[in-house]
Structures are given as C-alpha cells and as structure tokens.
Amino acid sequence: MYSVVVVRLFYWQVVKSSELKQMGINQSGEAIDIPAKRGDIISSDNYPFATTRVSYLLYANPKFIKNNSLKYANEISPLLNLDKEKVADLLSKDLYWVKLADNLDQNQKSAIEKLNVPGLGFQENDLRFYPEASMAAHLIGFLGRDKNGSGKGYFGLEGYYNDQLSGRAGKQYLIHDALGNPVLNDLREEKKIDGRSLVLNIDRTVQFIAEKKLKEGIEKYEAEGGSAIIMDPQSGRILAMASFPRFNPQKYYEFDYDTYRNPVIANLYEPGSTFKVLVMSAAIDLRVLKPDTKCNICSGPVTIGDYTVKTWNGKYYPDSTMAEVIQHSDNTGMVYVGKKLGLDNLTTYIKSFGIGQETQIDLEGEESSRIRDKKDWYPIDLATASFGQGISVNPMQLLTAVSSIANGGNLIKPFVVSQIITEDGKKIDIKPQITRRVISEITAKIVTQMMVNAVENGEAKWTKLDNYKVAGKTGTAQIPIQGHYDPKETIASFVGFFPADNPKVSMLVLVHKPKTSIYGAETAAPIFFSIARDLVNYYSIPPTN
Amino acid sequence: MKRPILLLTILFIIAMVFELVNVYLLNKVTTDSIYVIKIKQEISSYKQKNIVLKTEILESTSMNMIASRASDLGFVESKEVISLYSPLTVAVGK
Numbered sequence: 001m002y003s004v005v006v007v008r009l010f011y012w013q014v015v016k017s018s019e020l021k022q023m024g025i026n027q028s029g030e031a032i033d034i035p036a037k038r039g040d041i042i043s044s045d046n047y048p049f050a051t052t053r054v055s056y057l058l059y060a061n062p063k064f065i066k067n068n069s070l071k072y073a074n075e076i077s078p079l080l081n082l083d084k085e086k087v088a089d090l091l092s093k094d095l096y097w098v099k100l101a102d103n104l105d106q107n108q109k110s111a112i113e114k115l116n117v118p119g120l121g122f123q124e125n126d127l128r129f130y131p132e133a134s135m136a137a138h139l140i141g142f143l144g145r146d147k148n149g150s151g152k153g154y155f156g157l158e159g160y161y162n163d164q165l166s167g168r169a170g171k172q173y174l175i176h177d178a179l180g181n182p183v184l185n186d187l188r189e190e191k192k193i194d195g196r197s198l199v200l201n202i203d204r205t206v207q208f209i210a211e212k213k214l215k216e217g218i219e220k221y222e223a224e225g226g227s228a229i230i231m232d233p234q235s236g237r238i239l240a241m242a243s244f245p246r247f248n249p250q251k252y253y254e255f256d257y258d259t260y261r262n263p264v265i266a267n268l269y270e271p272g273s274t275f276k277v278l279v280m281s282a283a284i285d286l287r288v289l290k291p292d293t294k295c296n297i298c299s300g301p302v303t304i305g306d307y308t309v310k311t312w313n314g315k316y317y318p319d320s321t322m323a324e325v326i327q328h329s330d331n332t333g334m335v336y337v338g339k340k341l342g343l344d345n346l347t348t349y350i351k352s353f354g355i356g357q358e359t360q361i362d363l364e365g366e367e368s369s370r371i372r373d374k375k376d377w378y379p380i381d382l383a384t385a386s387f388g389q390g391i392s393v394n395p396m397q398l399l400t401a402v403s404s405i406a407n408g409g410n411l412i413k414p415f416v417v418s419q420i421i422t423e424d425g426k427k428i429d430i431k432p433q434i435t436r437r438v439i440s441e442i443t444a445k446i447v448t449q450m451m452v453n454a455v456e457n458g459e460a461k462w463t464k465l466d467n468y469k470v471a472g473k474t475g476t477a478q479i480p481i482q483g484h485y486d487p488k489e490t491i492a493s494f495v496g497f498f499p500a501d502n503p504k505v506s507m508l509v510l511v512h513k514p515k516t517s518i519y520g521a522e523t524a525a526p527i528f529f530s531i532a533r534d535l536v537n538y539y540s541i542p543p544t545n
Numbered sequence: 546m547k548r549p550i551l552l553l554t555i556l557f558i559i560a561m562v563f564e565l566v567n568v569y570l571l572n573k574v575t576t577d578s579i580y581v582i583k584i585k586q587e588i589s590s591y592k593q594k595n596i597v598l599k600t601e602i603l604e605s606t607s608m609n610m611i612a613s614r615a616s617d618l619g620f621v622e623s624k625e626v627i628s629l630y631s632p633l634t635v636a637v638g639k
Contacts, residue, residue, distance in 0.1 A: 053600045054593070106597040131603035208608040537623070 036167030037126065039195030041140060041157055043204045044418065048131060049140050050158065050249070055127035056104040058112065064119030065091045072117045076100070079111050103127055130249045136207050138262035139241045139416065141364065142249035155260050157198060157416060158249075159364030167195035167423060199419040201237035206230060209534045210240040214509070217527035218244055222515035226524075227263050227395055228531065233403035233497055233506040235432040236412035238361070265359075265366040268392040269510075272477025273312075273329045273520070274495045275388025277447055278401055279337055280326060282349035285443040288340045291450060294319040295336040302332045307380045309335050312476065326450045327458045329474060331387045338386030343377055346385065352438045353401040354411050355393055361414045368394060388477060389485075398495060399508040401438075405447050406471070406497040406506050409439040452500045460494065460525035465532050467543035471503075472496025472528065474520035479513075489513045494524040498532060499544045505535055 012020070041050040058080070065072055069091035070084075077084040080101045090098045100120075104112075109122055128143040128151070141156025153162035170192030210228045218226045230240040243263045247255035261267070283289040299318035302309045311331050317324060325333030338346060350356065356371035369392035372381075384390040396414060404411045413433040420428040439447075451471035455464050460474050475493035478485035492514055497506035507528060514523040535541070604610065 047606070048603065051603070054596050105600070106593065129600065129603075131600075132607050133609065135608065204608055208612070212612075 032172045034170035034172055034189075034192045035126065036169050036192045037194040038128065038143070038151065038167065039165040039197040039421075041165075041198045041200065043200055043202050043207075045204050047204050049136055049200070049202075050143075051129050051131070052126045053129040054106065055102070055125050056106075056109045057102050057123040057125055058100045058104055058109075059121050059123060060091055060098050060100055061096055061119040061121070062091050062093050062098060063096055065117075072115075075115050076112065076117065076120075079108060079115075080104075128250075132204070133250065134246050134248045135204075135211060136202060136241065137246045137249050138243050138260075138264070139202065139363065140249055142247075142252040142260070144252065153364075154252075155364050156262060157200075157363065160362050161196075161198055161417070164196045164420065165198070168193040194423040196423060197421040198417045199421065200416055201232075201239060201418045202241070202416065203239050205538060206535065207240040207242065209538070210242040210531055211244075213527055213531045213534070214242050215244055217509075217511065217523065217530070221511060221517065221523045223511045223513055223523070225263070225512040226527075227510045227512075228507065228527070229264055229395060229399050230505060230507045230531070230535070231399055231403055231414060233406035233412070233503050236400070236403070236414045237418065237432070238414055238416045239505070241416075262363060262365055263510075264395045265361060265363055266394065268367060268369050268394055269491050270391060270477045270480065271388040271393050271398050272475040272491070272493065273388055274398060274402070274473050274475035274493050274508075275391065275393075276326060276329065276334050276386070277405065277451060277473050277495075278350070278353050278355075279334060279341065279346065279386050280322060280450065281353075281405060281439050281443055281447045282345060283337050283341050284322075284446050285349070285439040286341070286345055288345075289322055289337060291323045291446055292321050294321055295325060295330075295333045297336050298325070298330060298332050300332075302335050302383070304335070304380050304383050305378070307383075309383055323450045323453050326473065327454045329454075329459065334387040335383045338382050341386075343374055343382050346382065347371055347374060347377075349438070350385075350391070352411070352436065353404065354397055354435070355391070355401060357397075359394075359396050359400050359414050361396055362416050366394070366396070368397065388475065395508055395510055399506060402473075402495050402508070403497065403506045404438045405444050405451070406503040407444075408441045409437055409444045411435040411438045448500055451496065455496065459519070459521035463521075463526045463529050465498070465529050465536070468498055468532075468536060468541075469500040469544040470496055470498040470529075470532065471500040472525075474525055476518060476520045488518065490518040492518065492520040492523040494520050494528040496528060498536075499541060501544060504539060504541060505532075507531065 038052055040048045040052070042048050062069070069088045073084045073088035073091055077087045080087065082101065087100060090100055112120065130140065139156050141154055141158035141160075143151050143158055144154050146152040151166070153159045153165060158165065171190040173189065210230055214226050214228045217223075225244050227243040228240070229238070231238055241262075241264055245259055247259040252260065284291070296319070298316060298320045300316050309331055312329060315328070316332065317328055317330065320328065320330060320333050322333070322337070324330070325337070341349075351371060356369060358366050358368045360366075371391075381390055400411065400414050411434070413435055415430060415432070418430055420430070422428065448471045451473055452469050454474075455461065455470050455472045458474065460472070464470060473495055475491075475495065477491045477493070478487065479489050479491060490513065492511045493509060495506075495508045497503040509524045509528045509531070511520075511523045511527065517523055
C-alpha cells in the first residue's frame with residue numbers, strides 16, 4: 001500500500017511535472033511582448049533618413065469624466081486638431097477605455113498633461129520617423145503594417161532589409177494570482193534583440209543636389225517625371241538616386257501604390273541611343289571594327305526587309321568613322337556596327353553587360369526583362385537593337401553597364417548600403433564586388449574617348465561643362481504603344497561619367513515625356529551637366545582641360 | 546558556571562551589535578533607495594528630453610530646412626565653376 005502511494009506520487013510529481021507546470025502557467029500566466037527598436041537608416045554623412053521617435057496614444061476612461069465630457073472636449077480638442085463634437089462623443093461613451101488620438105509628440109503630451117483632465121492616460125509607442133520627408137523616398141521605402149498589424153518594411157531599403165532592421169521582440173513571462181495581481185515568482189524573460197542599423201553610401205548633399213536639379217528640369221521641360229542616378233563607377237557605390245513623382249514615407253497611405261515603385265529599378269524602357277556605346281564597345285572589343293573604320297552604308301536610309309532605318313535628324317554622313325557614328329548618334333552607322341558584330345556576338349555582349357539580368361542591387365522591387373532567344377530574332381531586330389530600340393532595360397542596368405566603360409571594363413555590382421551596425425555595436429562593412437570583366441581596358445579607353453568626342457562635338461555640346469572632360473551619350477527613345485512608336489512622346493536621357501581620364505562619378509538622367517523638346521540633348525543633357533557642375537565643386541574635382 | 550554566563554553575555558552583545566548594524570544599514574538602504582528612485586526619475590526625464598531634442602535637431606538640420614534658411618539669409622546658388630590655374634599673390638612683403 002505504501003509503495004503504491006510512493007509510486008503514484010512519483011508519477012504526478014516527477015513524470016507529469018512538466019505537463020502540470022505548463023497547465024498552471026497557461027491558466028494563470030501570460031507572456032508580454034517587449035518590442036524591439038527598429039534600426040536606423042543613416043546617410044554616409046551620419047544623418048538618419050529613417051529613425052524611431054517616441055509617440056503617444058492618448059486614451060480616456062469615460063467613466064471618470066461622466067457629465068463633463070463637453071467641458072473637457074472644449075479643452076482637449078484644439079490640442080488634438082479634432083472636432084470638439086467628435087471628442088465629446090468619445091468621452092461620453094459607456095466604456096472604460098477609448099482612444100482619442102494617436103502619434104502625439106512630447107510637446108502635445110505635455111500640453112495635455114497641464115490641463116489636468118481626469119481619466120486621461122498616455123501609451124508610449126515607437127513611431128518611424130523620416131526627418132528628410134520625401135527625400136530619397138523611393139530608395140528608403142516605408143514602414144507599413146502586415147496582415148497581423150505588426151510593422152513591416154515595404155519597398156526600397158525598408159523592404160529589402162526588413163528582417164535585419166526589425167530585430168526580434170522579447171518576451172516577459174508573468175504569473176497572476178486569482179485576482180489578477182502579478183506574482184513575483186517567474187522572472188523568465190527572453191531578451192529583445194534590437195534591429196540593426198544601415199549606413200548608406202548615399203551622400204545627403206549629393207542626393208539633395210540631384211533631386212533639386214531634376215525637379216527644376218522636369219518643371220522646365222514640362223515632363224511627366226524623371227530619374228537621376230549617381231554612382232561611383234569604380235566601386236558600384238550608389239551616391240544618389242532620385243525620382244519624381246515621389247511620395248512621403250511618413251504618410252505613404254496618402255499616395256497611390258504606383259508611386260511607391262522605384263522607377264530606377266522597376267520601370268523598363270527602351271534605352272535608345274545611350275545603348276549605342278555598349279554595342280560599339282562590343283564591336284571594338286572583338287576587333288571587328290576600329291575607331292577609324294568607315295561606314296559604307298551611311299550615305300542614306302538603310303532598308304532591311306520591309307523596314308527603313310533613318311537617322312534621327314534626317315542628316316547622313318557618308319563614310320563616317322565609328323567615332324563620328326557615336327558623335328552624330330547615327331542609326332544607320334549603328335546598323336552597320338550591328339551587321340559587323342552579328343547576332344551571336346551582340347547577344348553575348350549584351351548579356352555580359354548585365355542587360356536582361358537583375359543587377360541585384362540591395363533594394364526591394366527590381367525588375368528586369370529577358371533577352372529573347374536568338375531564334376526569335378529577325379534581321380530588323382538586330383538592326384534596331386544596335387541603336388537601343390526593341391530591347392528593354394531598367395535605368396540601373398544601363399548605368400551599371402556604362403560604368404564598366406568608365407572603370408576600365410569591369411561590370412560591378414551596384415549597392416546602397418556600405419555598413420551594417422549590429423545591435424551590440426559591431427560594424428559589418430559591405431565591400432564592392434566585381435561581377436565579371438566585360439571588355440578590355442584598351443576597349444574601355446577607346447570608347448571613353450568616343451564618348452568624350454560625342455560631348456565635345458555632338459548635339460549636346462552647347463550645354464557641356466567647360467574645362468572638364470566628360471564622357472557621355474544622349475538618348476531619345478521612342479515609347480512603344482500597342483505595337484507602334486509614338487513619335488511625339490519620348491524618354492529623353494543622358495548617360496556619362498567624369499572626369500573621363502579617372503572617373504569619380506557616373507550618372508544617368510532620364511526625363512519622361514518632356515513637352516518642350518523630345519530630345520535628350522535638349523532636356524536630359526542640361527540636367528546632367530547642371531548636376532555635374534555642382535558635383536565638381538562638392539567633390540573638389542580639379543579641371544581636366 | 547561563570548564561563549558559560551560570560552560566553553552568553555559576549556554572544557548577546559555581539560548579537561546586539563549585529564542587530565544595531567542591521568538597523569543602521571536598512572535605514573541607509575531605505576534613504577538611499579529614495580535617492581536612487583529620484584535619480585532614476587531624473588534619468589528617465591532627461592532621456593525623454595533627449596528624445597524630444599533629438600527629433601527637433603533632426604527636423605532643424607534637414608537639407609530642406611537648411612536650404613530654405615540659406616535662401617532666407619540671401620545665399621544664392623553659384624552658377625559658375627571658377628578655376629585658378631596658377632598661384633595668385635595674396636600678400637607681398639615690403
């Protein structure tokens with residue numbers, strides 16, 4: 001009998017102990033989340049593009065306020081910018097807790113506290129704060145809510161690095177007695193892990209310059225929008241990325257979903273004449289052409305099957321050299337280059353330049369087209385691809401490809417974040433990555449010189465930067481609409497880098513559907529050089545001429 | 546007989562001394578605790594103020610704010626890049 005009791009006690013106190021303990025906790029215990037602080041997003045000059053500040057939720061216990069709801073509503077509502085009738089209605093409800101207002105700052109809290117209204121209380125929350133408002137909005141993204149109501153980053157850096165920025169919430173385990181009072185028995189706690197912070201390559205001053213000049217240009221040329229990307233072509237560091245129209249991440253909900261997409265990485269377009277430098281690089285690298293090779297089909301329009309290829313301005317230059325083909329942005333000259341190159345080589349080099357593949361930049365939302373299989377190409381496709389039509393890129397792909405000409409022939413991976421700071425202060429540097437060599441150094445130098453010649457003597461020479469050697473190319477790409485091209489609407493662009501001999505900056509400016517002029521030389525190029533003028537001052541780049 | 550009484554007396558005195566020390570220390574802890582709580586409240590208050598000031602500093606030093614303030618003060622954008630190709634004399638000796 002005695003042994004039976006002992007065995008039974010052993011069973012309940014040892015074998016079943018864990019299960020019974022858990023049942024007890026489930027009955028009278030609870031776990032409270034300890035929210036983790038979201039990491040900051042900081043510019044290279046140590047200013048936070050995104051940080052966290054304290055905000056307050058104001059609540060009231062209407063049972064305390066009773067018959068004085070109108071009186072207190074009159075006092076509180078001006079401080080909350082709410083209708084006093086609405087506040088009075090909330091204070092009259094037959095509830096123990098009502099929310100009056102959210103996202104109040106410290107000053108508003110102090111002002112309300114001074115009123116000494118009974119029954120009011122504050123709940124402290126963390127609020128994502130974007131001190132620069134709309135600056136670099138597409139790059140940063142925004143913090144929204146997921147389906148469970150928890151904070152989640154969308155688009156840009158907030159989306160791409162959401163897991164690292166979020167950290168992990170902690171838990172505090174409490175046990176209550178029968179009356180609900182906490183019992184200091186179980187002090188288990190899972191420590192929270194605050195989010196990691198990101199230090200960017202983005203320079204706030206350069207970003208400001210890019211946005212200011214781009215906005216001025218869009219207004220001047222009456223365009224629908226535009227983008228500007230500035231990069232260090234040697235390392236792939238993104239120094240600035242601007243697009244209009246833009247949104248305010250603090251009030252993202254007031255803007256259309258389409259505004260959130262970053263046009264620099266998400267919008268595909270036919271690059272037009274800016275693409276010519278890549279095709280020319282391929283031909284020079286394969287030695288099928290030299291800079292002084294003469295085009296023997298450039299004396300007039302070129303017929304390919306049922307199609308006729310003409311120059312953009314109706315002017316033809318018989319026996320143009322390859323340098324002159326780039327200078328004049330001659331479509332017939334590029335058809336000649338494309339024929340010399342052949343489809344196999346063209347597609348091989350296009351892919352090597354990264355066209356048709358994502359750049360894998362550390363931003364959420366990148367899109368890319370795919371290069372068609374060779375069997376789907378017709379002779380006219382080879383011709384049009386040679387001057388940048390019939391092929392789609394996103395602006396980041398194009399700038400990365402042109403930057404390989406600037407840095408001596410290497411395709412580098414663009415990246416925005418230069419350093420990650422962990423929750424315990426450890427710094428993890430993000431290093432530049434070379435994806436592959438695309439063209440030889442000699443080819444890069446030759447094509448650079450062609451691009452310098454295009455700036456000095458081409459259609460954009462009227463706006464160029466004096467005393468500096470800038471390598472660049474204009475682009476005026478027609479927009480395909482339902483199987484044909486609209487002659488009145490274009491995407492005007494200018495891509496380039498400077499100083500040409502030792503490039504510090506590569507840049508692409510795009511202007512979407514300008515109205516005052518459809519041409520890149522008259523819209524995107526002036527914006528490019530306006531930004532460049534400020535950058536040579538900012539970076540103290542000495543003149544090269 | 547005398548020795549046990551002496552021992553007991555000594556033990557009693559030691560116990561009383563310990564008790565007095567205990568009372569003194571408890572008193573000190575209590576008053577120090579009040580002081581510690583006040584300091585913690587001050588720290589919390591300063592932390593709050595720091596957060597508010599940090600927000601104000603960030604808003605005041607945003608690029609848009611600086612550009613706007615510069616414009617109000619009369620600063621204008623430079624339209625030219627001026628290059629000095631050779632040293633300029635800024636001072637001459639007598």
